[in-house]
Amino acid sequence: MDQEEYLRKCSNMKCQRVQVDESCVPALQDEDMEVEHLLAEPRNDHTSMDGSSDSRTTLNGKDELELEVLDGLLDDVEINDLEGTDGFSGACGEYFLDYEFADNVEEVLGSGPFEGLLFQNSSSESHSSVLSGSSIVSGVLESTKVPIAQYERKNDSLDETVTFESNGAFTNIPSQPAKVNCRYNISLDIQHLQELDNNRHLAGGILTCKKEKGPVEKCQPDALREKRFRKPTQRYIEEFSNSRSKEKAPTIGTKTRHLSNSSSNVLHLRIKTLKKSPSEKSSNENSDMMLPELQVHKEHPKKEKLEYDNEPYPSDSEDGCSISKRSRRKDRRKHQKMWTLPEVLKLVEGISEYGVGRWTDIKRFLFSSSSYRTPIDLRDKWRNLLRASSVQKNKREDEQNDELALRPLPFNVVHRVRELAKIHPYPRQRGSKKSRVVQAGSSVIATDSSPAGLNKRNVRRKFT
């Protein structure tokens, strides 16, 4: 492969970038474990490559050539290329390229302008490891003077891991996953992050500031950040954080262990799966999934759990940069309060007094004491009441079930709800808007008993 070819590939990779990007987010959120696995893998790649001294030599020459090219593209390489690697390799099926690429990147990063940005530890380590191979890792560790004890420790672990893995079995495993992983690492917990750093300075290069461990959002370059975060909504993120704190923590430990022992076979399978059709993946296993599919997949499960506030909400430390708005919402959800019978009665009363739709008034006058009930809440509750009452109307026999599900709703309440519903049908309850308007109009005349508020409301509705 010469320069030209390399460039061409690079361009290809870039094209794929978007996909990878997206996948990254979900993966992050979804399974840390996945990441862990992958993390292990990357090292293998390098080590194995390095281990085969030949490859290193071969690469060396290329690296220099490519280095120049990369230099110009450094920015792109840092982010785009790496990201694209995944897709690229899949398309081309040339793993070799990936390896090559990885090396180049590392070199560039290590020697280039990013060196400063990289963590002392990581940069030196990665560089040396790449060059000299797994055997040198220990030496690297020594040579690397890490001011922080943490790093040293990490290095040690890394060393072990590398050695272990290098023994093995990963000769041909595509490096893509590794790179992808690196990116994922960004969002990982601190622990993961640290490990990552040690494992790969590549990751370091990608996330220039990632060292902070803060939310990715803060650290990431603007462009990158934009892309990555456009997909997940706030809600999604919130959920993710929740689920993660609840579910993931335990899992990680297990997975990690697994990671160290990970066999090439496992990785192979995973990789293949990922490359295949996305649709299949979700079916495989949650734990094994790391790509985009998860995103969709992921959203549902946790949601249910969030609803119930019994558990103290884990402080979103990871959301260091969480927006106040977001947190507020979270809190609100957390404090979700079930409607009590008195409340329902009050609501009904308020509606009968002020009319349907005057939610703010009702809130102001009847629910002023309960700050957690917003006008919207009232409206929603009313909506639910209507639904409930109508259900009962239709299925008297099954009433019990419904009531159980809906909570004890005394018959008198139901009755009142129904009455009110007759007087002022909630928008859209049945029939089209037009019919409703007509209905409302007739009700004004027909129901003399209805309070003035109701009439008012009806009239208003009619006109609006």
Add this chain to the structure above:
DNA sequence: GTTAGGG
């Protein structure tokens, strides 16, 4: 700022 409507 509120409300309706859909999720």
Add this chain to the structure above:
DNA sequence: CCCTAAC
């Protein structure tokens, strides 16, 4: 409970 569009 959340979000958005319409008012």
